[in-house]
Amino acid sequence: QLQLQESGPGLVKPSETLSLTCTVSGGSISSSSHYWAWIRQPPGKGLEWIGRMFYSGSTYYNPSLKSRVTISVDTSKNQFSLKLSSVTAADTAVYYCASNLLYWGRGALVTVSS
């Protein structure tokens, strides 16, 4: 049973870079059976797909965020990460890491504020 856990700062200043890590347990991040994704949810609102990475290293980003997003994998730590640059208050959200359709982390609230 795959388990995912987000970690990272809960408060980021405007114009800075948001960085989150997702630690994967119960399976290998190098598995060809999985993709690794980030999804976010502003408080009280719906879900937005940020992007995903395959084990091969190929990535796909939501065009609405593409210029600011990087998803990468650290196979030595069985982790993958999200970086979102030049953040504003509109980027305040619960950020979920996920794999395939089924496996989700509990989510990490990131607030953008000075």
Place this chain on the structure above:
Amino acid sequence: EIVLTQSPGTLSLSPGERATLSCRASQSVSSSYLAWYQQKPGQAPRLLIYDASTRATGIPDRLSGSGSGTDFTLTISRLEPDDFAVYYCHQYGTSPRTFGQGTRVEI
């Protein structure tokens, strides 16, 4: 981008009643790659249905998904107290993947 529109926004029902949730896509969903999720406050979404009509592991047969093309439905035949939550549809056939805005099922 495929826009998913869910209706109604809120469904007010009682335990034992039938719930019918709709998800309409702005263009055809490739290979019926549509999923339904349930979300409760403070929790991550939980996968209920994928490929439009396949129940995820552990999901009771009171829940069923149907549809193809641009029109999809989630039906809960007999509502139980644990079913009162927000439900999202999600298409994963075309990038970028998108979600509907959600339907709240309340007592």
